[in-house]
Amino acid sequence: MATDPNTTASDGAATPAAVPDIAATATAATNSAKAGIQSLKDEAQNLAGTAKTAALNAAATGKDKAADALNEAASFIANAAQTLDEKVGNGVGDYARKAGTAATDLADTLKSKNVDELVEDAKTAVRKNPAIAVGAAAAIGFLLTRVFRLGGKSDKA
Template identity: 45%
Template sequence: MAPTQKTQAPKPATATAVTAPEPTSTAGTEEAKSRFNAAIGEAKAGAAALKSEASARSHDMADDAMARAGDLAVEGKAKASDALVSLSKLVEENAAMIDEKFGAKYGDYARRASGYLTDSAKTLNEKSYEELGEDAREAIRKSPATAVGVAAIAGFLVSRLFRR
């Protein structure tokens, strides 16, 4: 007898569902691109409008600031001139006392200083603040070391005033 061979029955094939991709609609793609481009265009237009509005506002604010700074400069110039005149009068009034205590030579120095202060106040009143700024720049160019020293002394005096 011959040995029997067992034969295996073929296994049934399992069916896997393969779905074909759906064809894409070119009309849908074109519509999406069109909407996207329209949205980009609207965003650009909105950004341009915001930019122009911000620019207009910043120009208005800059103009207001310049006008206010000009007003403050004129006001400060007037106050400085008044202060110089007051100081000049004070020095002139005390020149006689300086004559008595320290001698005529020092009294004359006080009178000259008073005259210089009066002349400075007059010059300050006559010049615009633009001219004064140019004069200050010229003085700084001529003698930068003196300008730094004067600024340091002025800063010290201002700090002493505000410390109190």
Template identity: 45%
Template sequence: MVDDNITDAANEAPKAAADAAENLKSTASKLGKQAADTARNYADQGKVRATGALDEVSRLMGDAATTVDEKLGSEYGKYARTAADTISGWSEHLKSKELDDFVNDARDLVRKSPAVAIGVAAALGFVVARLIRSGTDDRA
């Protein structure tokens, strides 16, 4: 009887291990998908904020162009309007791109200019570290 229980347990152990492994893989896959969806959502929100900020800067530059016309002359106002149009163009360009386009552009940059990509990554890492450090300093 005891031998039968041990034999049954030994026979069922591989199936239980396989079931546990499958369950773990499924859970990990679901968590990975949730993380990717969350990251995509944050990236989309960031894109909306960035284009909104660019639109606002463009509008302010356009409004300032009229004042520049009056104070300094139309030649300088033209420069302000050109800057506003350029900023507006950047905003429209960002709005027209999907997140996957940005990812593909980043991959292309890394392939074509790995040194530039490493420099950009180092600079971003430095900025993020400073932001985190300043956030923890405020709480201390």
């Protein structure tokens, strides 16, 4: 009885002709897996790039909105300073004008710099004054908590 050289022996061991087929199959499977992994890596990089672009666009939009809000606040403060001068006295109005000028300067800075420059400025400020940065973060967190709590309350009378 002749046996096919590409089959296994009756004891389950591979015949010499079957070994190259197994090695070729394993190599093909390995190459296919490597190609799949590389494809996943490429897709992940594309998604990360897309997410980064979307985040930068959102940050730029937020920066512009913040600058506009600061300009509006500066205008409001300037009007309030005039009223304070009339009702209380020039000293109080001067403080309000200084605050308005500071708000305008901050708005101008926001408009003139891109997001990357602002992030680098923030990093530098934190490195120079870490205690102030922690205090400012705590204060901002407290204010945001208050704003969101007030915004989420409904009138239950």
